[in-house]
Amino acid sequence: MREFRYERAADPPAAVALLAAEPGGAFLGGGTNLVDLMKLGVATPDVLVDVRQLTSSEVTELPDGGLRIGAAVPNADLAADRRVRDRFPVLSQALLAGASGQLRNRATTGGNLLQRTRCAYFTDVTTPCNKRAPGSGCSALEGLHRNHALFGATLEGPGACVATHPSDMAVALAALDARVRVLGPDGERVVPMSELHRLPGEDPDRDTTLRHGELITALDVPALDMPSRYRKVRDRAAFAFALVSVAAAVRVTDGVVEDVRLALGGVAHRPWRATAAEEALRGRPATEESFAAAADAELAAAVPLRDNGYKVPLARNLVVRILLELGGEGR
Numbered sequence: 001m002r003e004f005r006y007e008r009a010a011d012p013p014a015a016v017a018l019l020a021a022e023p024g025g026a027f028l029g030g031g032t033n034l035v036d037l038m039k040l041g042v043a044t045p046d047v048l049v050d051v052r053q054l055t056s057s058e059v060t061e062l063p064d065g066g067l068r069i070g071a072a073v074p075n076a077d078l079a080a081d082r083r084v085r086d087r088f089p090v091l092s093q094a095l096l097a098g099a100s101g102q103l104r105n106r107a108t109t110g111g112n113l114l115q116r117t118r119c120a121y122f123t124d125v126t127t128p129c130n131k132r133a134p135g136s137g138c139s140a141l142e143g144l145h146r147n148h149a150l151f152g153a154t155l156e157g158p159g160a161c162v163a164t165h166p167s168d169m170a171v172a173l174a175a176l177d178a179r180v181r182v183l184g185p186d187g188e189r190v191v192p193m194s195e196l197h198r199l200p201g202e203d204p205d206r207d208t209t210l211r212h213g214e215l216i217t218a219l220d221v222p223a224l225d226m227p228s229r230y231r232k233v234r235d236r237a238a239f240a241f242a243l244v245s246v247a248a249a250v251r252v253t254d255g256v257v258e259d260v261r262l263a264l265g266g267v268a269h270r271p272w273r274a275t276a277a278e279e280a281l282r283g284r285p286a287t288e289e290s291f292a293a294a295a296d297a298e299l300a301a302a303v304p305l306r307d308n309g310y311k312v313p314l315a316r317n318l319v320v321r322i323l324l325e326l327g328g329e330g331r
């Protein structure tokens with residue numbers, strides 16, 4: 001039995017101050033990931049600061065037509081919000097592709113962003129894992145890794161890690177250029193989604209660029225003036241994480257791709273914004289041929305492991321398919 005304290009604070013600054021004074025503490029959102037990790041002995045916080053009632057659980061309008069999403073908005077409410085469904089279908093679809101109805105009712109927006117990898121060795125405390133126990137090694141490199149990364153992994157040395165980020169919502173938010181509002185001991189700052197999650201580098205125990213004690217208070221999603229969609233491929237139809245997923249938005253004018261956003265999930269330690277594919281597509285005819293060439297441009301940088309090479313054609317097919325659905329053949 002491992003004891004820990006449970007604390008509530010009067011407001012967000014008090015929660016931040018409380019955690020700043022507790023180097024071994026953690027914020028608690030819905031607890032659907034953190035509490036599981038505590039039961040397994042993977043996370044061992046000595047104090048939990050409950051922030052589920054502290055940050056906003058509202059979705060509000062921004063002046064540019066975008067939305068501000070409070071960190072405590074449950075995943076289920078966000079997916080069902082009429083404005084999200086109408087203006088950002090990619091976000092609603094990504095949320096509904098994750099977990100189950102019960103989990104989405106409990107899970108929060110802030111907690112979803114910071115959920116930890118589903119690498120089997122990370123949650124098995126009897127095996128070496130550089131993310132859980134820095135310097136112990138990476139069991140996945142030579143072990144089970146068919147769900148693991150194609151891009152940006154660290155393949156050797158004390159920082160070796162080939163894990164992927166598990167959140168579906170984060171992939172949609174990466175494509176939407178969302179901004180994360182953070183309150184820390186030194187005040188507020190705004191972190192672009194592209195800078196929130198990190199690659200493993202030499203220290204895979206750090207998933208994000210957030211500092212200890214920084215609280216996510218909200219997300220800002222800027223207006224989107226193109227159709228968007230999310231597609232996820234997984235081992236079974238429910239309750240499974242992405243093998244590969246794609247979040248896409250595209251605007252086609254007179255048969256030409258005017259603007260495009262693409263992000264991939266299940267392929268890297270962070271949501272993978274497919275900038276090479278985007279670049280290859282802008283100004284090109286909206287045809288299957290251009291879409292395939294763009295996917296190939298992105299996947300040229302893939303470094304498959306022994307057992308996850310199948311993800312390369314899977315990602316290619318998924319990118320082509322979603323772009324055809326959204327704006328293909330001059331639509």
Ligand SMILES: Cc1cc2nc3c(=O)[nH]c(=O)nc-3n(C[C@H](O)[C@H](O)[C@H](O)COP(=O)(O)OP(=O)(O)OC[C@H]3O[C@@H](n4cnc5c(N)ncnc54)[C@H](O)[C@@H]3O)c2cc1C
Binds near residue numbers: 239240
């Ligand atoms: C069986 C199962 C299947 C699942 N399938 C999927 C899936 O297919 N796709 C998917 O995307 N997800 C899936 N999930 C994961 C689920 O989406 C996450 O568990 C959930 O979103 C986490 O949110 P939470 O509020 O419960 O976070 P918590 O568990 O409370 O916290 C997670 C992390 O975030 C930190 N945190 C929480 N709130 C804040 C804040 N405001 N500021 C700073 N730090 C904070 C905590 O300290 C902790 O480190 C699944 C989960 C389970 C159990």
Ligand code: SF4
Binds near residue numbers: 132162
């Ligand atoms: S891939 Fe990362 S999380 Fe998985 S065993 Fe290796 S170091 Fe640990």
